[in-house]
Amino acid sequence: MLNIVNKSPLDRGSLDSCLQAAEGGAILLIEDGVYGATKGSAGEAKLKAAGGKFKLYALGADAEARGIADRMMDGVTLVDYTGFVDLVAEYKTCQSWL
Amino acid sequence: MKFSILINEGPYTHQASDSAYQFAKAVLAKGHEIFRIFFYHDGVNNATRLTTPPQDDRNIVNRWSKLAEEHKLDMVVCVAAAQRRGIVDEGEAKRNGKDATNLAPGFRISGLGQLIEAGIQSDRLVTFGD
Amino acid sequence: MTIKKFMFVNRKAPYGTVYALESLEVVLIAAAFEQDVSLAFLDDGVYQLKKGHSTKGIEMKAFEKTYGALDDYDVNKLYVDQESLAARGLTTDDLCVPVEVMSRAALGKLIEDQDVVLSF
Numbered sequence: 001m002l003n004i005v006n007k008s009p010l011d012r013g014s015l016d017s018c019l020q021a022a023e024g025g026a027i028l029l030i031e032d033g034v035y036g037a038t039k040g041s042a043g044e045a046k047l048k049a050a051g052g053k054f055k056l057y058a059l060g061a062d063a064e065a066r067g068i069a070d071r072m073m074d075g076v077t078l079v080d081y082t083g084f085v086d087l088v089a090e091y092k093t094c095q096s097w098l
Numbered sequence: 099m100k101f102s103i104l105i106n107e108g109p110y111t112h113q114a115s116d117s118a119y120q121f122a123k124a125v126l127a128k129g130h131e132i133f134r135i136f137f138y139h140d141g142v143n144n145a146t147r148l149t150t151p152p153q154d155d156r157n158i159v160n161r162w163s164k165l166a167e168e169h170k171l172d173m174v175v176c177v178a179a180a181q182r183r184g185i186v187d188e189g190e191a192k193r194n195g196k197d198a199t200n201l202a203p204g205f206r207i208s209g210l211g212q213l214i215e216a217g218i219q220s221d222r223l224v225t226f227g228d
Numbered sequence: 229m230t231i232k233k234f235m236f237v238n239r240k241a242p243y244g245t246v247y248a249l250e251s252l253e254v255v256l257i258a259a260a261f262e263q264d265v266s267l268a269f270l271d272d273g274v275y276q277l278k279k280g281h282s283t284k285g286i287e288m289k290a291f292e293k294t295y296g297a298l299d300d301y302d303v304n305k306l307y308v309d310q311e312s313l314a315a316r317g318l319t320t321d322d323l324c325v326p327v328e329v330m331s332r333a334a335l336g337k338l339i340e341d342q343d344v345v346l347s348f
Binding site for chain 2: 229230232234246247250253254257258260261263343344346347348
């Protein structure tokens with residue numbers, strides 16, 4: 001499953017719910033969700049605690065827009081919209097955690 | 099691969115429509131097919147031709163219309179959601195006694211069955227919302 | 229007609245936003261298209277099923293009855309997250325329809341098996 005999270009973890013519970021419920025696969029952070037992958041943040045702690053259960057991605061354009069592309073945590077791969085498309089194609093199903 | 103896209107929020111207030119647009123362009127650039135783009139909830143507000151955004155900012159409605167025209171996309175606005183929010187075409191104006199229409203080019207108003215059909219016929223359905 | 233497994237994930241409370249009501253409308257159409265429909269209720273979504281919606285004071289259309297009518301459309305796979313119920317001080321006795329309660333992890337497994345996952 002490709003799990004898409006678009007809200008900051010300190011604003012909404014969607015990242016938490018995703019981490020607790022989703023079986024595995026990948027998490028792609030888009031829009032405000034990219035804040036979840038910033039170094040030294042609560043989001044980083046949550047993602048690290050998932051311990052490799054998910055492959056982690058973030059949309060580069062959204063990180064750059066927010067001035068945080070240079071402080072993404074280790075273990076998160078930045079992708080562009082083409083990479084986003086490739087991820088959707090790669091996984092049989094996707095779920096947007098709205 | 100056949101993609102469909104569901105957009106649940108209107109222009110400008112949420113990033114959903116922007117993200118969906120960039121995603122749609124990337125889908126097409128990669129050589130995939132877009133089966134349908136479906137607008138639900140406040141997403142129907144992407145289909146009014148009456149917006150006048152600032153000149154130095156993107157025109158969300160117009161660029162959807164342009165993309166649809168360039169790539170012959172099927173962009174569907176949910177009729178029930180449209181009725182609630184005042185997105186009106188000729189047929190709806192006649193049916194519901196409205197004195198104006200506002201549907202932008204490239205969009206058509208239809209039922210939720212079009213969304214379910216998109217889910218059935220497409221290989222992937224991606225939702226953009228709040 | 230192809231039959232796909234459609235899962236509707238509900239994470240939002242009713243009335244504060246329109247998503248609960250409008251997503252139910254999609255569920256009914258999916259059932260009319262004879263798809264294999266399941267509903268999952270997580271987080272504040274469990275509040276949608278709380279008995280006793282009484283909306284006269286807010287002058288909004290109450291739609292609690294629609295959950296009860298789902299069975300008539302052969303939609304009877306309603307799954308509720310145990311942890312979300314507990315965190316909100318709710319039990320199945322508080323709910324307006326029969327549901328299957330499961331752990332968050334079990335729900336995740338169920339969602340993984342679906343063909344189309346819709347969130348609103």
